[in-house]
Amino acid sequence: MRDVPTYRPELADGVRDVPHSSAGVPVQGLGIIRRRSSSSATSLSPPPAGGAAGPTPAHRRPMRPFQRSTGDSILGGVCAGLAARLAVKTAVVRVAAVVSIFLGGFGILAYMAMWVFVPVADEEESIASRVVGERRELQIVLALSSALFAVLLVTRSLGVSDLGVPTLTLLVGAMGALVVWRGASTAETTRLRERLNAAPGVAGAHSGWRRMAVRTGTGIVLVLVGVGELSRTGSFSGAALGVFVGTMLFIGGFLVLFAPWWIRTLRDLSTERRERVRAQERADMAAHVHDSVLQTLSLIQKAAGDPREVVRLARSEERELRYWLFNPERLGRHGQRPESLAEAVAVIEREVEDSFGVGVELILVGDCPMDDGLSALVGACHAATVNAAKWSGCAQVAVFVEVERSTVSAYVRDLGVGFDPALVPGDRQGIACSMVERMERAGGSVAVHSTPGVGTEVELVLPRPTSAR
Amino acid sequence: MFVVDDHALVRSGIRAELGDAVDVVGEADEVGAAVELILERVPDVVLLDVHMPGGGGRAVLEQVLREVPTVAFLALSMSDAAEDVIDVIRAGARGYVTKHISGTDLVDAILRIADGDAVFSPRLAGFVLDAFADPAHGLIVAPSIEPGLDQLTPRERQVLRLLARGYAYKEIAKELGISTKTVERHVSAVLHKLQLSNRYQLTSWAAERRML
Numbered sequence A: 001m002r003d004v005p006t007y008r009p010e011l012a013d014g015v016r017d018v019p020h021s022s023a024g025v026p027v028q029g030l031g032i033i034r035r036r037s038s039s040s041a042t043s044l045s046p047p048p049a050g051g052a053a054g055p056t057p058a059h060r061r062p063m064r065p066f067q068r069s070t071g072d073s074i075l076g077g078v079c080a081g082l083a084a085r086l087a088v089k090t091a092v093v094r095v096a097a098v099v100s101i102f103l104g105g106f107g108i109l110a111y112m113a114m115w116v117f118v119p120v121a122d123e124e125e126s127i128a129s130r131v132v133g134e135r136r137e138l139q140i141v142l143a144l145s146s147a148l149f150a151v152l153l154v155t156r157s158l159g160v161s162d163l164g165v166p167t168l169t170l171l172v173g174a175m176g177a178l179v180v181w182r183g184a185s186t187a188e189t190t191r192l193r194e195r196l197n198a199a200p201g202v203a204g205a206h207s208g209w210r211r212m213a214v215r216t217g218t219g220i221v222l223v224l225v226g227v228g229e230l231s232r233t234g235s236f237s238g239a240a241l242g243v244f245v246g247t248m249l250f251i252g253g254f255l256v257l258f259a260p261w262w263i264r265t266l267r268d269l270s271t272e273r274r275e276r277v278r279a280q281e282r283a284d285m286a287a288h289v290h291d292s293v294l295q296t297l298s299l300i301q302k303a304a305g306d307p308r309e310v311v312r313l314a315r316s317e318e319r320e321l322r323y324w325l326f327n328p329e330r331l332g333r334h335g336q337r338p339e340s341l342a343e344a345v346a347v348i349e350r351e352v353e354d355s356f357g358v359g360v361e362l363i364l365v366g367d368c369p370m371d372d373g374l375s376a377l378v379g380a381c382h383a384a385t386v387n388a389a390k391w392s393g394c395a396q397v398a399v400f401v402e403v404e405r406s407t408v409s410a411y412v413r414d415l416g417v418g419f420d421p422a423l424v425p426g427d428r429q430g431i432a433c434s435m436v437e438r439m440e441r442a443g444g445s446v447a448v449h450s451t452p453g454v455g456t457e458v459e460l461v462l463p464r465p466t467s468a469r
Numbered sequence B: 001m002f003v004v005d006d007h008a009l010v011r012s013g014i015r016a017e018l019g020d021a022v023d024v025v026g027e028a029d030e031v032g033a034a035v036e037l038i039l040e041r042v043p044d045v046v047l048l049d050v051h052m053p054g055g056g057g058r059a060v061l062e063q064v065l066r067e068v069p070t071v072a073f074l075a076l077s078m079s080d081a082a083e084d085v086i087d088v089i090r091a092g093a094r095g096y097v098t099k100h101i102s103g104t105d106l107v108d109a110i111l112r113i114a115d116g117d118a119v120f121s122p123r124l125a126g127f128v129l130d131a132f133a134d135p136a137h138g139l140i141v142a143p144s145i146e147p148g149l150d151q152l153t154p155r156e157r158q159v160l161r162l163l164a165r166g167y168a169y170k171e172i173a174k175e176l177g178i179s180t181k182t183v184e185r186h187v188s189a190v191l192h193k194l195q196l197s198n199r200y201q202l203t204s205w206a207a208e209r210r211m212l
Helices: A018-044 A050-054 A078-086 A090-101 A106-117 A127-133 A135-183 A185-198 A207-233 A238-302 A309-328 A341-356 A374-390 A430-441 B009-020 B031-041 B058-067 B083-089 B103-114 B122-132 B156-163 B168-176 B179-195
Strands: A359-363 A396-402 A405-413 A444-450 A455-464 B002-004 B026-028 B046-051 B070-078 B095-097
Touching: A050 B168, A078 A106, A090 A106, A090 A405, A106 A127, A106 A135, A106 B103, A135 A238, A135 B083, A207 B168, A309 A341, A341 A359, A341 A374, A341 A396, A359 B046, A374 A396, A374 A405, A374 A430, A374 A455, A396 B122, A396 B156, A430 A444, A430 A455, B002 B009, B002 B031, B009 B103, B026 B031, B031 B058, B046 B058, B046 B095, B046 B103, B058 B070, B058 B083, B070 B103, B083 B095, B083 B122, B083 B179, B095 B122, B122 B179, B156 B168, B156 B179, B168 B179
Parallel strands: A359 A396, B002 B026, B002 B046, B046 B070, B070 B095
Antiparallel strands: A396 A405, A405 A455, A444 A455
16 A cells, blocks of 8 residues: 555655545546546646556455545645544644645645546535536636637747746636636535635625735736746847737737637626526515415415405505515615615505504605604604504504605694594693604694594694705 | 405405495406406406505506496405505596495495595505605605695695594594585695695605604
């Protein structure tokens, strides 16, 4: 078992156990996946371990199959999976992997290969086989890889070829990342996104300012390094005119050859994104219908014997649905202070209809943000509506609220029994008083018009503060 | 009269509510059939659903009124979308009521429409008030051919406000000390302005409710 291919002897120094396995085992993993899918995938990211496919350990004790870990993963779960397979500590494998990156970038290649070719613990297919199986994914990956390849060729022709092995490694690494991006299952993508979001410098920085500073800083450093490298290799000297022209021709040719394809692929990508958004919307809609309408319908069936309850349920569902469809801004957020008058009066409608089984016909003209005065108005309006619902004996209460430039007025009207305001006993004036007091404190006024047998109307008028006009 | 609604349940409900008070000469559940039958039977009033597949109530209105301009339409809808409602009114409907309306009120509205009057439910009155909001509030108004059309008179505004508060024509007349006929004239004038004013060429006025 010590016949490990010698292209990775570096690992042997620090960690005794890792080298024999980190080379041998992935091979096995590769072998499994190969059966299905490697022929075309090899052209994308040549598996570095491919050459070592020969020595399959036959006499080893039965071990768990090599699968990428889901729980204990940092990126693709390769190291954790490997560690589980080898029964060593995850940290050991991780250190080895990091060390191997500095040895000609080999670690990156190996990691990418394993990421792409080894399936995740709870999935059947590897990323590579998924990409190869989907024609469009394959096309996208090929298109983007060709673009990467073009960039590489251009860089080379500019005379920066001394970058050599690291550049190539990075290129293959980027291709691997591409394949992962396109081929990873939804579950894995979600996991990855969470990981990346938690990583510092991506979105982990708390304030937007810090995040931007990190990004700008990184960008500037990279640009400076690039410029330094270019001027060092001297391709900017005057003698390089021929090279420059050649490069331009080369780039032009590449564009003519591949640009339409790239563009089409990109368009496909955006179409796909749109479709995803649409599917998401449809799912939201279905979820809403399920949560509200279907739920209410079944409640109604259960309460079929109680007409009052049926009416209440139907009414509240209708109101919710109506707002959801036409006035989402009025839905408000449960348990939060309403921010606009529309939201606040919608709460009145909701609460009165739900608690008293009386219909509230709410007409609102205009809208404005809530302030203390308006809170008083809405409170008084609520009290008036509750009164009408409770005492009028009428099945419908009309609430009209209008925002004008200098005033906000609210009218609560019912066609119920009515009363003679002069005959209301002193001890029953509590609510009227609370309405009047509240409105007067806010600088507004209340008028109650009621005729026995005809109905009642409460008029609430509040001048608007000049600053808000 | 004639009922156009794409839901059979609603149609039968309406027929039941109306009872013997009005003579229903036919019904239809889609735009094409509705236009054909209405043109054939020429009812006094058509009760029209705003939302229907195949162009909605608006399509029926336009096709029928092109041939027989005397047919009066009353729009009936669940919709809270002001644009939709204003749209059918602008296409020529003489009134708008919600499907909540009681049987007697509906009969009343139909008879009123048959007499050539306009019928405004409180909700429509609210929509119109919103639509004719003071331009100073930031509504951009397209230049009108007839300047007067873009504004409501104070009296019209008063009438609309009372309508939105749930007052019946008779109550409005009493409140303002005018005759019921005058109230009807005001409402018809508002309807006329609504149909001719350029204000509503602006599609999204209702979506961007003015935040004063």
